Structure formats: C-alpha cells, structure tokens
Amino acid sequence: MALASVDLGGTNIAVAIGVADGTILREGQIATEGHLGPLGLLERIAELVKELAPEGVEALGMGVPGLCDPKSGETLFLPNLPTQWRGVKVSLMLGARLGCAVYLLNDARMAALGELDYGYGRECADFAFFTLGTGIGGGLVLDGKLRLEGGELGHQSILPDGASCGCGSNGCLEVLASAPALIAEGVRLILTGQAPGLLRLVEGDLNRVTPKVMSECGDEAVLAAIEKAARYLGIGVANVVTILHPRMVGLGGGLAQMGDLLFEPVRDEMRRRVRMFPVDDVRIELSQTGARAGTLGGIALARRAGVI
Amino acid sequence: MALASVDLGGTNIAVAIGVADGTILREGQIATEGHLGPLGLLERIAELVKELAPEGVEALGMGVPGLCDPKSGETLFLPNLPTQWRGVKVSLMLGARLGCAVYLLNDARMAALGELDYGYGRECADFAFFTLGTGIGGGLVLDGKLRLEGGELGHQSILPDGASCGCGSNGCLEVLASAPALIAEGVRLILTGQAPGLLRLVEGDLNRVTPKVMSECGDEAVLAAIEKAARYLGIGVANVVTILHPRMVGLGGGLAQMGDLLFEPVRDEMRRRVRMFPVDDVRIELSQTGARAGTLGGIALARRAGVI
Numbered sequence: 001m002a003l004a005s006v007d008l009g010g011t012n013i014a015v016a017i018g019v020a021d022g023t024i025l026r027e028g029q030i031a032t033e034g035h036l037g038p039l040g041l042l043e044r045i046a047e048l049v050k051e052l053a054p055e056g057v058e059a060l061g062m063g064v065p066g067l068c069d070p071k072s073g074e075t076l077f078l079p080n081l082p083t084q085w086r087g088v089k090v091s092l093m094l095g096a097r098l099g100c101a102v103y104l105l106n107d108a109r110m111a112a113l114g115e116l117d118y119g120y121g122r123e124c125a126d127f128a129f130f131t132l133g134t135g136i137g138g139g140l141v142l143d144g145k146l147r148l149e150g151g152e153l154g155h156q157s158i159l160p161d162g163a164s165c166g167c168g169s170n171g172c173l174e175v176l177a178s179a180p181a182l183i184a185e186g187v188r189l190i191l192t193g194q195a196p197g198l199l200r201l202v203e204g205d206l207n208r209v210t211p212k213v214m215s216e217c218g219d220e221a222v223l224a225a226i227e228k229a230a231r232y233l234g235i236g237v238a239n240v241v242t243i244l245h246p247r248m249v250g251l252g253g254g255l256a257q258m259g260d261l262l263f264e265p266v267r268d269e270m271r272r273r274v275r276m277f278p279v280d281d282v283r284i285e286l287s288q289t290g291a292r293a294g295t296l297g298g299i300a301l302a303r304r305a306g307v308i
Numbered sequence: 309m310a311l312a313s314v315d316l317g318g319t320n321i322a323v324a325i326g327v328a329d330g331t332i333l334r335e336g337q338i339a340t341e342g343h344l345g346p347l348g349l350l351e352r353i354a355e356l357v358k359e360l361a362p363e364g365v366e367a368l369g370m371g372v373p374g375l376c377d378p379k380s381g382e383t384l385f386l387p388n389l390p391t392q393w394r395g396v397k398v399s400l401m402l403g404a405r406l407g408c409a410v411y412l413l414n415d416a417r418m419a420a421l422g423e424l425d426y427g428y429g430r431e432c433a434d435f436a437f438f439t440l441g442t443g444i445g446g447g448l449v450l451d452g453k454l455r456l457e458g459g460e461l462g463h464q465s466i467l468p469d470g471a472s473c474g475c476g477s478n479g480c481l482e483v484l485a486s487a488p489a490l491i492a493e494g495v496r497l498i499l500t501g502q503a504p505g506l507l508r509l510v511e512g513d514l515n516r517v518t519p520k521v522m523s524e525c526g527d528e529a530v531l532a533a534i535e536k537a538a539r540y541l542g543i544g545v546a547n548v549v550t551i552l553h554p555r556m557v558g559l560g561g562g563l564a565q566m567g568d569l570l571f572e573p574v575r576d577e578m579r580r581r582v583r584m585f586p587v588d589d590v591r592i593e594l595s596q597t598g599a600r601a602g603t604l605g606g607i608a609l610a611r612r613a614g615v616i
Contacts, residue, residue: 067585077585126457140551142450149434150553152584157543160466168583169546235465238477239547243448245458275476276460277375277385 004049004060004100005298007107008032010080010134013045017053018299022118024292026052032081038088046097057100061301062090063107063294065135070148070306073104079166080134103306106151107131107294111252111287112139113146113308114297119288120248127248128153128240130233131293132255135166136174142244146308154178156236176232179211179255185225186214194221215258223261230262234269241274241282252287309366312357312408313606315415316340316372318388318442321353325361326607330426332600334360340389346396354405365408369609370398371415371602373443378456378614381412387474388442411614414459415439415602419560419595420447421454421616422605427596428556435556436461436548438541439601440563443474444482450552454616462486464544484540487519487563493533494522502529523566531569538570542577549582549590560595 002025007014013032018024028048036044049057066078073091095102105113112129120127125144131137136154140147154174155167162171175181186209189195190202198217202208214222237249249270255262267284274282289296301308310333315322321340326332336356344352357365374386381399403410413421420437428435433452439445444462448455462482463475470479483489494517497503498510506525510516522530545557557578563570575592582590597604609616 138551142455143453145451147450147552150549150551152550155550155582155584156547157466157581158468160540160543165583169581232468235468239464240551241458242460242463243446243458243548243551244455273465273477274463275473276463 001056001058002053003299003302004053004057005295005302006045006049006060006062007110007294007298008062008064009107010065013041014295015045015048015052016295016298017049017057018296020299020303022296022299024295024299027295028052034082037082037084039093042090042094042097046094049098057098057302059101059103059302059305060094060098061103061105061110061298062094063105063110063298064090065107068104068106070103070105070308073102075104101305103301105297105301105308106137108137109139109146109148109151110297110301111137111293112141112151112297113300114289114293114295115250115252115287116141116146117300117303118296119293120250124248126244126246127250128237128244128246129250129252129287129293130154130237132177132233132251132253133179136178140244140246142246148308153236153240156239158232158235173232173236177229177236177255182211182214182225182229182255183209185229186222189219189221189225195219198222211255211258215261226258226261227265230265231269233262234266235273237266237284238270238273241270241279242276245277245282247281247283249282249284250287251284252289252291252293256286309364310361311607311610312361312365312368313603313610314353314357314368314370315418315602315606316370317415318373321349322603323353323356323360324603324606325357325365326604328607328611330604330607332603332607335603336360342390345390345392347401350398350402350405354402357406365406365610367409367411367610367613368402368406369411369413369418369606370402371413371418371606372398373415376412376414378411378413378616381410383412409613411609413605413609413616414445416445417447417454417456417459418605418609419445419601420449420459420605421608422597422601422603423447423558423560423595424449424454425608425611426604427601428558432556434552434554435558436545436552436554437558437560437595437601438462438545440485440541440559440561441487444486448552448554450554456616461544461548464547466540466543481540481544485537485544485563490519490522490533490537490563491517493537494530497527497529497533503527506530519563519566523569534566534569535573538573539577541570542574543581545574545592546578546581549578549587550584553585553590555589555591557590557592558595559592560599560601564594
C-alpha cells in the first residue's frame with residue numbers, strides 16, 4: 001500500500017503519495033490559508049490525500065515548521081503560523097480522518113530524514129543538513145541516526161550583537177543568511193541605486209527580487225551581498241564541523257540552488273575557520289534529493305512508522 | 309590490578325593510580341620539561357608510574373593536549389608542545405616500557421569520559437563538557453557515548469572578526485574566554501590604573517594575576533571583564549545547546565572555580581539566546597568530578613581498554 005507525505009509550510013502545503021523505495025507516485029499542493037484554522041486545513045489536507053490516493057494510504061509522515069512532540073503527534077510552537085496551531089493533536093485528528101497512522105516531525109528534521117534514507121545516508125553515517133528557505137532549519141544525523149534533540153542550526157549566534165531574529169535572540173544565522181534577509185538586501189541595493197542590473201531583471205517590480213534573480217544580475221554590490229550571506233553561512237557550517245566533524249554537510253532549499261556563488265564562500269570559510277583538525281574529508285554539497293528532501297522525509301517517516 | 313592515568317599538559321604531567329570504581333590510590337606530578345623531548349618525557353612518565361605502582365598496572369589511559377589517533381595510539385598535532393611531539397607512537401613506546409596496554413585520547417575528551425563514567429554520566433545520557441584552562445577544550449556525550457569526532461567546543465567562532473586564535477582562525481571562544489585571555493585583561497586593567505584592588509591583592513607582582521584573584525579583587529572593571537568573558541562562554545554554550553540540546557552542560561578546569569561570577573552570566577546568556585525550544589530542562593553545572601575529570605578519564609579509558 002502507498003505512503004503519504006505532507007510538508008506544512010507557512011505559504012504552501014505539499015502533499016505526496018509514494019512507496020517505500022522513495023518513488024513518488026503523485027503530488028499536489030494547497031495554499032496555507034490562515035483563515036481556515038488548523039481544523040479546516042487538516043480537513044483540506046485529508047481531502048487532498050484521499051484525492052491523490054483513493055485506495056487509501058498505509059501511513060502518513062508530516063513535517064511542521066517548528067516545535068512538535070513526535071511521541072504525542074502534537075504541535076507545540078510553530079512561529080510562522082497563527083497561534084491556534086499551538087497544541088494541535090495533528091496525528092490524532094488527521095489519523096482519524098484518513099484511517100491510518102500519522103507521524104509528526106519538525107520539517108527540517110524530516111528533510112534530513114529524507115536525506116538519511118534516500119540521499120547522503122546511503123554513503124555516510126554522519127551529516128549535517130541545512131535547509132535554506134524562509135528560515136534556516138537543520139537536521140543532524142550522527143552514527144546513522146537522526147537526532148531529534150536540538151538541530152536548530154539556523155539559530156546559532158553568528159554576530160552576538162547582530163539584528164534581532166524572529167526567535168527572540170540576536171544575530172542568528174537565520175537573520176543573516178536566509179532568503180528574506182538576502183532579498184531585503186537586494187531591494188535595498190535597488191532603492192539606493194547600486195543594483196541597476198537587478199532592477200532591469202525584475203522589470204521594476206521589487207516583489208520579483210529572489211535569490212535566484214539576484215545571482216544572475218551581475219551587479220557587483222548584489223554579488224557582494226550574496227558572498228557576505230554565504231560567508232555567514234560558512235561560519236555556521238564551520239561551527240557545526242568544529243563541534244561534530246560530520247564528513248558531509250548538505251545544503252538544501254531555495255538558496256542552495258545558487259550554486260558556486262553560495263558554495264565557494266561557504267567552503268572557503270569552513271576551511272579558514274576549522275583549524276583544529278584536518279577537514280579535507282569534509283564535503284559541503286547540494287541536497288542529494290534535490291528539492292524533494294522534505295517530501296521524501298515524509299515518506300521515510302511513514303515507512304519507518306515513526307521509528308527514527 | 310590497578311589502573312594508571314596520565315594527563316599530559318603543556319606545563320605539568322599528572323599521573324595517578326586508581327581502580328575501576330574510580331577510587332584514586334596514589335597521585336604524582338612532574339613538570340613538562342621541553343628539553344627532554346618526547347622520548348625523555350615518556351621515560352620520566354614510565355618511572356613515575358612504576359614508582360607509584362611498583363606492583364605494575366593492568367592498563368594506562370593517557371590524555372594529550374591536541375589531536376591524536378586513538379586507534380594507533382599516536383600523537384598527531386599538539387599545538388602547545390614542541391613539534392617533535394608530532395607522530396609519536398606513545399601507546400607503543402610507553403606500553404613497551406610498562407608492559408601494559410596504553411590508550412591515548414585528546415585530554416578534553418578524556419575529561420568528558422571521566423565525567424561519563426564517574427560524574428554526569430551517572431544521571432544523564434547527553435552532556436557537553438567544556439574544560440576551561442589555558443585553552444578551552446570540549447567533549448560531547450550523546451546517547452551515552454563519547455563522541456570522538458569534533459568536540460572542539462572552544463574553537464567555535466564567537467566574534468567572526470575577532471582576535472587571532474592560536475589555531476589559525478579568528479574570534480574563537482578560546483581567544484575570548486580562556487584563562488590567559490582573562491589574565492591578560494586583568495594585567496591591562498592594572499597597567500591602565502583601573503584595577504587598584506587587584507594590584508593590592510597581587511602585591512604589585514603581575515605574574516600573580518589569576519582568574520581566582522581577579523574574582524576576589526572587587527574592582528568594577530575587573531568584574532566587568534569577568535562578566536564579558538563569561539558571556540562569550542555563554543554564547544558558546546548557547547550554540548551547543550541550540551545544535552544538540554544536551555540536558556547538561558558541564559564546566560570544568562580552573563576558570564570554572566570562579567563560581568556564580570562565571571555561571572550566572574553563562575546561564576543568563578544561554579537562556580537569552582536559545583529561544584527555539586524551552587531550556588528549563590538544561591542544567592549548566594560545575595564538573596561533578598571536581599578537578600579530577602582528567603585523572604578519572606584516564607582511569608576510565610584504561611578500565612574500558614580503549615573501548616569508548
């Protein structure tokens with residue numbers, strides 16, 4: 001029987017049906033419409049799962065953007081969703097609607113689980129995975145096992161007196177190197193006349209500034225902004241390597257699609273800062289599951305029946 | 309039969325004879341006399357072990373200040389010792405002299421092993437241990453197991469553009485919060501007339517400035533310097549908690565003896581910066597093995613016959 005994967009984001013909810021070997025059979029997406037509330041959204045998710053898999057599913061793995069209790073299948077704190085999402089018994093409610101077991105996990109940890117079962121994990125037992133999107137999430141696999149505790153790689157303090165982060169701390173990696181931080185800098189450079197190429201590419205529409213467009217504009221100031229964000233990310237990577245020395249550091253999410261513009265400064269900063277042991281054995285690479293780490297993580301979670 | 313522990317430091321070498329339950333029977337110390345070279349020093353160590361345990365020892369655990377290969381029992385890179393210490397087959401040479409197995413480990417990881425077997429490990433499966441001395445070392449115990457990879461908690465980048473660290477990077481925790489860094493600041497405050505109390509306590513002898521004396525002098529500027537170093541340490545602790553969420557963070561070594569002057573800012577900074585999950589369950593405490601974490605780590609390493 002098929003397995004289902006749900007990735008609940010602040011903007012969209014990605015739903016997929018797959019099988020244990022990681023093959024994705026069908027996919028769908030709905031908007032995260034806040035006015036529906038948790039009950040309404042779970043209803044929509046259940047409907048979409050039933051539509052994509054009329055024959056039913058054996059189990060469902062679901063990622064949520066924040067803190068949850070995998071044991072009770074309950075949300076705890078989802079900073080980018082309305083507060084009604086606190087303490088929602090997702091596994092119970094969605095499971096009752098679908099007649100199958102539903103397993104819950106933080107979205108970035110779920111993406112790391114996808115990499116463990118269908119990506120990096122096939123070749124290495126220790127890796128760190130950074131998901132670079134609206135926020136910066138993380139997951140750690142140590143000795144072949146996903147660590148459920150901690151993992152908030154995007155909330156290391158990189159500049160102790162830096163800008164306020166949404167989490168309540170200051171100078172977190174997320175506030176320095178996430179997509180919104182980079183986009184805000186791109187917009188600022190347009191407004192101050194330092195990014196004529198970018199202005200042309202977005203045809204004057206500031207809403208069209210994305211990391212990808214920024215990486216293609218050729219403006220010196222924009223490229224410098226990308227390098228600066230990448231170097232902050234490199235410091236965060238260096239800290240994780242210094243602390244845990246995983247042999248693989250994976251980068252996934254939208255920002256990771258910028259290629260060498262992002263990866264070269266990250267690798268350089270890591271080599272510059274980790275000096276206590278040789279790091280020739282540490283690879284920093286793009287997600288092996290492409291943009292599907294989260295989706296595959298949901299399938300992995302369902303296949304494992306929540307046993308991580 | 310008894311077990312032996314050797315802790316090779318840049319200044320002193322601590323040798324102890326103990327038994328498997330962690331009881332220390334006899335202890336001795338010799339100076340790390342550089343002119344003797346590795347061979348001469350290993351000879352002195354062997355003599356002291358024989359003197360303290362004439363009946364012989366079953367196994368010996370030895371900590372070295374830097375990088376070593378526990379499998380081959382060879383030193384790799386000991387930054388605070390002369391370069392002849394690179395690639396010394398310590399286990400082989402010392403083992404031959406003593407007629408017993410000799411196991412090698414990084415000194416901070418060995419101290420964490422002491423805490424695992426005879427300290428924190430008795431009550432928690434996950435902890436981070438910072439050794440605050442001439443340098444800042446570290447050890448991580450995850451799921452009841454000492455992690456041999458990484459663990460260089462003192463070489464996180466805290467101020468990316470900060471002062472040069474001995475390791476070759478910049479703004480590492482070690483360069484901001486180690487005993488020498490704090491002492492240098494104490495001396496500077498005396499020389500600039502901002503530490504009259506400290507000057508009195510050391511009776512005008514700048515060589516007598518220690519973290520402990522600094523903590524007792526009552527000078528406002530000196531107390532502020534201690535708090536500043538403690539806050540840097542707190543940022544390093546916060547990063548480790550953010551990344552791994554161990555329920556216990558242990559502080560050991562000379563600086564940890566300053567009590568609340570050190571611990572309060574560290575705890576405060578950790579609570580201020582780790583906001584992605586509740587940290588009420590995280591304790592930050594003094595080493596449970598007192599000043600003996602390293603010594604007991606050597607006994608633990610010998611008892612375990614190198615199996616970590």
